Amino acid sequence: MAQNITSSVKEMVDTANKEITTLSVDEARALVDSDHHVIVDLRDIRELQRSGKIPGAFSCPRGMLEFWIDPKSPYHKEIFNLDKTYVFYCASAWRSALSAKLAQDMGLAPVAHIAGGFSAWLKAEAPVEEVTK
Numbered sequence: 001m002a003q004n005i006t007s008s009v010k011e012m013v014d015t016a017n018k019e020i021t022t023l024s025v026d027e028a029r030a031l032v033d034s035d036h037h038v039i040v041d042l043r044d045i046r047e048l049q050r051s052g053k054i055p056g057a058f059s060c061p062r063g064m065l066e067f068w069i070d071p072k073s074p075y076h077k078e079i080f081n082l083d084k085t086y087v088f089y090c091a092s093a094w095r096s097a098l099s100a101k102l103a104q105d106m107g108l109a110p111v112a113h114i115a116g117g118f119s120a121w122l123k124a125e126a127p128v129e130e131v132t133k
Contacts, residue, residue, distance in 0.1 A: 013094050016101035021112035025124045028087060028114045032056060032127070038079060042090045042099055043118065045131075052128040054089065054121060059131075062095050069106055086111045093117040 023031075031037040032055055039057040041048065048059060058079055060068055067075040080086070086108060088096040096113035103111045114121065122128070 009094065013097045016097040020097065020100040020104060021110070022093075022097075022115050023087060023112050024115055025120050025126060028054075028089070028121075029124070029126050031087060037085045037087055038082065039087045039089070040099075041118075042088055042095050047091060048131040049133075051118065051122070052130050054118070055127050055129040057089075057129075062090070062099060065099055066102065066106065069103060069108055080108065087114065088112070089114040089121070090117050092119050 028039070031039065039054050041053045041057040041059050042062040042065065043053075043059075044061050045059070053059065060077070064075065067073045068077040069080045070076055071081060086100075086103060088099045088103070088111065090096040090099070093113060093116050096117060100111045100113040116123070
């Protein structure tokens with residue numbers, strides 16, 4: 001018996017984008033050294049090692065996000081307990097849209113994500129920090 005998928009990932013991303021803040025690469029680029037923002041890279045370590053990351057970005061694999069945000073989780077990371085704006089990104093802004101909505105739904109605020117993700121960042125020739133391990 002086949003699964004009866006009722007929502008496509010594209011529909012979920014479109015819905016998330018209606019409920020969250022989206023920043024352009026230029027807007028995000030201005031936040032790289034901001035003391036009021038945490039830029040969160042949701043890509044897995046292989047993606048980071050292959051192409052680098054936004055300078056100073058905190059790496060949080062997408063599969064751990066809920067656990068690292070929740071202060072009651074044994075996996076909680078203090079970086080998600082700061083009075084700052086959280087700016088998520090991934091390769092193409094699909095995982096980050098879903099993640100920003102999830103974080104917002106969990107009560108993390110304010111949150112945003114970067115339009116076009118790291119692909120758009122690279123296309124704009126914005127700075128990249130190498131990741132070796």
